[in-house]
Amino acid sequence: MNTAFWKSTLRFVRFGCFGLSVLGTIKTSASVTVNTEYVNKPVVFLYAADAAGNVAPDKPLGTGFIVQAPKVSDPKSSYKLLVTARHIVDPQWAHCPDQNPARIFMRINKKSFDAKTDSVGTVDVPLTLIENGRPTWVSSSDSEVDAAIIPVAGLINQDAQDISAVNVADFPTADELKKFATGDEVISAGLLPGASGKKRNYPVFKFGNISSIPDEPIDSVCIPPGLRQAYPRGTPAYSEKLWLVAASLAPGNSGSPIFFMPAGSGGLRMDPRRPVLLGVQSTSFIPWDLAGMTPVQYVYDMIEKMKLPDIDLHRNAPPVQPETGN
Secondary structure, three states: OOHHHHHOOOOEEEEOOOEEOOOOOEEOOOOEEEEHHHHHOOEEEEEEEOOOOOEEEEEEEEEEEEEEEEEOOOOOOEEEEEEEOHHHHOOOOOOOOOOOOOEEEEEEEEOOOOOOOOOOOEEEEEEEOEEOOEEOOEEOOOOOOOOEEEEOOOOOOOOOEOOOOEEHHHOOOHHHHOOOOOOOEEEEEEOOOOOOOOOOOOOEEEEEEEEEOOOOOEEEOOOOHHHOOOOOOOOOOEEEOOEEEEOOOOHHHOOOEEEEOOOOOOOOOOOOOOOEEEEEEEEEEHHHOEEEEEEHHHHHHHHHHHOOOOEOOOOOOOOOOOOOOO
8 A cells, every 4th residue: 555645635524424523524433534635536537428529517427536556566556547437438328318419528626726727627628539440448248237448548647637536455355345235335536417516527526335236237228418308218227236325425526436434344454544445336316315436346347358458456465363362
């Protein structure tokens, strides 16, 4: 784990019970201090392109987040990957009436921004989704997995952009993932259409709990971001392999990272400052304040499937061992 990263934390949230303190943190019975920048800073907003191929600021598609994996020969160099929900780049897979886009835009915050003087605090980075008739994004070999990965090498400039990345090394292992259970607390951050900023991205935090871990797929239906319009009645359902999360996550949050808030539950002994990536928001069950999450193991499997040269996919952040004493 990157301990230097934690030492540089600027913002914190205290999680457990949902009471606000006078300092603007969320205070909990467990008094666990979590680095919210690890949740917030990898997040980007995704927008559609207009007919001319330019960004359409009135057409938010959803959320994505950056994942990085180092190279074995040069750990200071890493692959940068955008992770999002598959239905954002492949709406036809989700039986949406929209055509699959050939281009979308990734909106990233600039590192240097003064709200009093600067008119724009973001940069819109074009993402080509189809080249030579083939998609540039990667999906799972399992057709019931709502996740997609887009390589963004050369598009991320951490000197000029206010962005970080979730490290593959900090992904939970398959065995760790099995220890999570209903009731474990989670946090997410993503785009909320109409309330996420015009000059700058302001990801909206959501909090909740794992509600259910079913052993069978769940049927979902296509819902447009922001509910600007209702898709036709009778839109066919599609099956997804999901965990259910008890949180009011809106359609614009699709593609958001969902993290476990380590409070010692689930039999895990982890660094309490380490939010653990559990998965990607895939769908929303709005009237019931429930959301569907694609488990992170599918994302890891997809990165493996890419067979990127010299990539280091070792998940080297083991659980913290309990202290022993006399």
